[in-house]
């Protein structure tokens with residue numbers, strides 16, 4: 605690639621489209637620290653465990669292109685499914701124990717699909733720095749593993765979660781929420797912030813119980829998991845001594861499945 609030869613620093617933001625300010629924040633950060641920025645839009649079928657979820661995934665491509673132009677993204681890579689998967693193929697890499705918990709437990713095989721497509725996208729784009737959101741905390745750990753396994757010459761930048769002013773984490777799936785569900789969905793971030801703000805005051809079992817009660821009391825919200833974990837291994841913690849601690853939640857609000865997390869403490873960041 606001529607850009608590579610010209611020693612241009614390539615920043616890459618992989619997305620599934622239906623862009624919002626969370627995605628745009630990643631692109632703006634990439635523009636800040638790279639010479640050229642590539643965004644990809646690809647709704648990757650191999651990472652969906654629910655065919656209905658794949659089918660109804662929003663695809664507002666004209667508005668996406670407009671938003672990319674507005675923020676001055678240099679390149680949009682928008683391959684077809686056939687281009688990325690010309691023939692059926694198996695992908696199985698060892699991602700460690702953290703693959704099977706939380707999202708991995710509720711969406712078996714999800715991170716195999718994620719790492720499969722990210723490897724293909726990295727091969728196509730050859731980025732120097734790839735930008736991912738903390739919103740998908742477990743995903744960032746899985747991409748770290750992918751990079752480590754294949755010794756890929758890519759640096760990872762984890763961008764903080766961008767939220768609506770009332771605290772709801774921005775997500776492409778939020779468009780599926782009715783006005784009433786949108787209000788009820790606030791309980792996810794409220795429970796996370798409660799745990800973050802009261803971490804010193806209560807024990808871990810007390811925090812888990814209080815968060816679960818908050819969510820149980822919100823009608824129409826079905827909790828899948830609320831966990832306080834070691835931020836490196838994603839194993840639930842009983843004591844507060846881990847260097848990195850994160851609280852993570854997944855819940856269905858009506859028919860829409862949402863995830864969110866907060867970092868309670870962290871020893872170092874990758875940048």
Ligand code: AMP
Pocket residue numbers: 618619620621626627629630735736737738739740763764765766767773774775776
């Ligand atoms: P997606 O299109 O949902 O696959 O997301 C593409 C990238 O944007 C992923 O790295 C996500 O973690 C990131 N992202 C999605 N929502 C947010 C958000 N609210 N704040 C920051 N990053 C986000």
